[in-house]
Amino acid sequence: MSAPLYTALLNHRNLGRASFHTPGHKNNPLALPQDLLSLDFTELPDTDSLFEANGPIAEAERLAAKLFHAERTCISAGGCTLCIQAMLRLAAPNGGKIVCSRMLHRSAVNAMALLDIQPVWALPENIVSAVESNSDAKAVYVTSPDYYGQLLDIPAIAQACGKEDIPLLVDNAHGTHLMFTEPKLHPLALGASMTACSAHKTLNVLTGGAWLNIADNRFADGAKDAMALFGSTSPNYAVMASLDLARAWLEAHKNEYAALQQRVQHIRTVAQEHGIPLPGGLTDPTRITLNTASIGLTGEAAAEIFRGAGVEPEYADSAHVVFIATPFNTESDFVRLEDAIDLLPARSPLPVGAALPPLPPVKTGLRAAVFAASETIPLASALGRIAAQAACPCPPGVPVVMPGEEITKEVLGFLQGYGFFSIKVLK
Ligand SMILES: Cc1ncc(COP(=O)(O)O)c(C=O)c1O
Incomplete structure (x- = not known):
């Protein structure tokens, strides 16, 4: 039998490495029951249906909401990506302007393009002033924590949003467990209106399991429809059951x-x-x-x-x-x-990277730029062209150019410094 992916997974398992990556269960037999295959069912009269839940799935969601002190919690078997799509749909159903931290995952960029949302970009340290000068924004969208574990000042951002009555949406993909740390650092506990939580990254949840947590009850009723707009009609029941089990585990093991x-x-x-x-x-x-x-x-x-x-x-x-x-x-x-x-050999420090270039001017709306015809060209000839794709050197992990923005002299130089040779631009 030839099954290259399966073989690769077996081979990787045989390496026996200590897992410091996702999923959070670490393949530890204490994390989840071993017989989840036998529980891979579908929508049956007694197993409920994710987007029309009124039985055990609804109850699992109610218990999760209680644990996270949310008005409403929705299960996702489509990762945090589905929660991000739903959050943006709920806050800006017909598109429009949102204030958005420049530090964000591509799932948010893609969802904004699909929903015709035009982000007003702000560097993470400038979110509060961006909120104050965009009081007509439909939402504020930030990522906290980031990949490196850095947290934004969510209470300050939430306060600024509260003054303007703007919902605060937080991509909390890496921080589901922060409800149980000391101090409690989960954004929902610090004033966010909604959080997208990639439970599988840091909890004993199978890959793909996530929660959308909603604190602002204006969004509670529409949540399922927003999830159903993007989600598969065949959510994996073993993944959903693992979310339910992780919730039960957390209740008993917060310490x-x-x-x-x-x-x-x-x-x-x-x-x-x-x-x-x-x-x-x-x-x-x-x-x-x-x-x-x-x-x-x-x-x-x-x-x-x-x-x-x-x-x-x-x-x-x-x-x-x-x-x-x-x-x-x-x-x-x-x-x-x-x-x-x-x-690790200790030598003298590597040189610190160059400072971020100024945010380039927006020349085309995000949706138009993402869906327009594009071509990949050498970076050296891209001056003045309009980017079709984000370019994001790491560190700092902040895109220096987003779809629809002009490739300025500063952006070009910065990307060359990071060894970029080509870039996708609008035709
Ligand atoms: C910050 C951030 N947001 C969202 C996502 C998407 O999460 P998921 O893979 O659960 O869909 C990721 C995935 O790496 C991420 O790092």
């Missing part, structure tokens, strides 16, 4: 997060002793982001050393390696990670 935070803090200290600085600003206390550039190593090079030591990180870029730790990592995973940190 696991105190132990996890302590363990992560210890690893951060080990890294600091090795010359890697502690993360600055407000961060997710369970995320381990190592700035390896500070000891002269690119994140990619460091990730190879971690893999060699039997540790699989979540993500690496030119300056960082990111590890997702959850209560389903074992003590031996953590020890392996600490031992691997000690293997």
Whole structure:
């Protein structure tokens, strides 16, 4: 039998690496029942139907809403992407203007294009002033935490939104567990109107399981229709059941997060002793982001050393390696990670990247730019052309040009500095 993907997964499993990537269950048999295959059913009279739920799915959603102190919670088996699509649909059903943090996932860019939403871009540090000067916006959309675990000042943004009566939508893909940390850092607890939570990234949930949490009850009634607009009519029941099980697990094990935070803090200290600085600003206390550039190593090079030591990180870029730790990592995973940190060669720091260029002027609406005919051309000849795709060097992980924006001299130089050679532009 030839089954290349299945074989690749078996081979990967045989490596036996400590998993510091998604999914949050870490394939740990304590995280979920082993017989989920036998529970892969469909809509039957006694199993309920996701978009017309009035039985066990509705009850599972009610219990999840209670746990997250939400007015309404909807299950997604289509990842956080489906929750983001629904959130934007609810806040701007007929398109229009929203204030949007420049730090965002491509699922949001695509959803905005589909819904004909025109974002007013703001750098993460300028969201509050952007809200104040765009009081006619239909919503404010931000990502917090980001991939590196950095958190925005959600209370300040929520206060600015509250003054203008603008709903605050938060892509909380990486922060579902933040309702259980000390302090509580979940954006719904800090004033967000809706949050898209990629539960599978940090909880014991199968890949694809997510929750849309709604605090503002103006959006509660329309939530299912908004989810159904984008979602598959065949949601995976094992994924949905894993969300229900994770919710039940969390109810009984909230205190696991105190132990996890302590363990992560210890690893951060080990890294600091090795010359890697502690993360600055407000961060997710369970995320381990190592700035390896500070000891002269690119994140990619460091990730190879971690893999060699039997540790699989979540993500690496030119300056960082990111590890997702959850209560389903074992003590031996953590020890392996600490031992691997000690293997990193310490040299002089890599040069710090150039400052972000100014946001380029918008020449074409987002929807028009995403759906227009485009071509890929050498970057060197792209001056003055209009981008058809976001270009996002990491770090900083903030797109320097978005679809519909002009490729300015500054943007071009910045991208060349990051080794970009080509770019997709409008024809
Ligand atoms: C910040 C952010 N938002 C949204 C998503 C999409 O989440 P999902 O893969 O659950 O659809 C991701 C996925 O990596 C993400 O990193």
